[in-house]
Amino acid sequence: EAGVAQSPRYKIIEKRQSVAFWCNPISGHATLYWYQQILGQGPKLLIQFQNNGVVDDSQLPKDRFSAERLKGVDSTLKIQPAKLEDSAVYLCASSLESGPQGEFGAGTRLSVL
Amino acid sequence: DAKTTQPPSMDCAEGRAANLPCNHSTISGNEYVYWYRQIHSQGPQYIIHGLKNNETNEMASLIITEDRKSSTLILPHATLRDTAVYYCIVFLSSGSARQLTFGSGTQLTVLP
Numbered sequence: 119e120a121g122v123a124q125s126p127r128y129k130i131i132e133k134r135q136s137v138a139f140w141c142n143p144i145s146g147h148a149t150l151y152w153y154q155q156i157l158g159q160g161p162k163l164l165i166q167f168q169n170n171g172v173v174d175d176s177q178l179p180k181d182r183f184s185a186e187r188l189k190g191v192d193s194t195l196k197i198q199p200a201k202l203e204d205s206a207v208y209l210c211a212s213s214l215e216s217g218p219q220g221e222f223g224a225g226t227r228l229s230v231l
Numbered sequence: 232d233a234k235t236t237q238p239p240s241m242d243c244a245e246g247r248a249a250n251l252p253c254n255h256s257t258i259s260g261n262e263y264v265y266w267y268r269q270i271h272s273q274g275p276q277y278i279i280h281g282l283k284n285n286e287t288n289e290m291a292s293l294i295i296t297e298d299r300k301s302s303t304l305i306l307p308h309a310t311l312r313d314t315a316v317y318y319c320i321v322f323l324s325s326g327s328a329r330q331l332t333f334g335s336g337t338q339l340t341v342l343p
Contacts, residue, residue: 122274151330160318160333161275174330209274222274 120144122223124210130229136198139226143191143212147220149173152185152195153209155225161209167193197228205230235319240338243313249306251337253319256300262323264295265331266304268315268339275318275333278304309341 123142131137143150148169153161164183166173169190178185182201187193197204207227213220236254243249255264265280279286279293281302286293292305306313318336 153333158335160316160335161331162333163330166330211274220277222276224272224274 122210122212122221124208124223124226126226127224128227128229130231131200132231133202134199136196137200137228138194138196139208139210139228141193141195141210141212141223143193143210144221147212147214148190149213149220150187150193151211151213152193153211153222155207155209157206164195200228200230202230204228235321235334237317237319237334237337239335240340242340242342243306243309245311245341245343246308249309249313249339249341251304251306251317251319251339252301253304254301255319255321258299258321259323260299262321264293264299264302265320265322266291266293267318267320267331267333268313269318269336270312270315278317309339311341311343313339314341315339 122144125140129137150167152164154164155161164178165175165185167187170187183197185195205228207225209222209225211220211222263280263282266278267275268278269275279288279291281293281295295302316336316338318333320331
């Protein structure tokens with residue numbers, strides 16, 4: 119079984135630029151999560167999808183972050199414009215509706231200069 | 232969700248058992264204890280979870296105290312590849328918004 123795929127693995131941008139991350143969850147997993155992990159801290163949930171609907175986006179900075187999950191499969195997370203404090207690893211995870219949390223991707227490491 | 236307290240770091244000799252403690256004194260009766268680990272440059276990996284009874288799988292054992300206010304993750308024979316940050320998480324496993332809230336975890340270093 120293929121795991122959660124994320125791309126790119128690394129991204130370097132300058133502040134005020136835009137960036138997008140892509141996630142392909144495990145086939146059949148209805149729930150998809152995006153987390154932000156700042157160096158030295160545990161992952162923090164940004165947004166949770168159930169199929170193509172948003173379940174929780176209370177911690178997503180909506181003035182600059184957006185996410186979508188078209189057709190209930192792949193998802194993209196966008197930052198526009200990026201700030202220095204957005205430097206972090208962005209993790210995607212997926213799970214079955216009724217199972218435990220599921221699996222995480224390897225993440226995208228973003229550096230904002 | 233109940234909060235957890237873990238030591239920031241621990242060392243363990245290779246081949247010995249690693250015992251990682253976690254305090255969750257405000258846990259509710261229907262909240263589970265989950266353990267994840269994160270190896271450097273990888274995403275978190277599920278290890279084990281439990282509600283009341285002790286649990287064991289191919290990776291580890293989970294011992295939950297009778298009052299459920301604390302638990303211990305046991306890696307019976309630690310190897311160098313077990314060096315990682317270990318997260319203890321408690322959460323309510325029901326409803327649509329089933330989310331994990333990660334703390335800072337315990338950095339386990341397995342020494343040769």
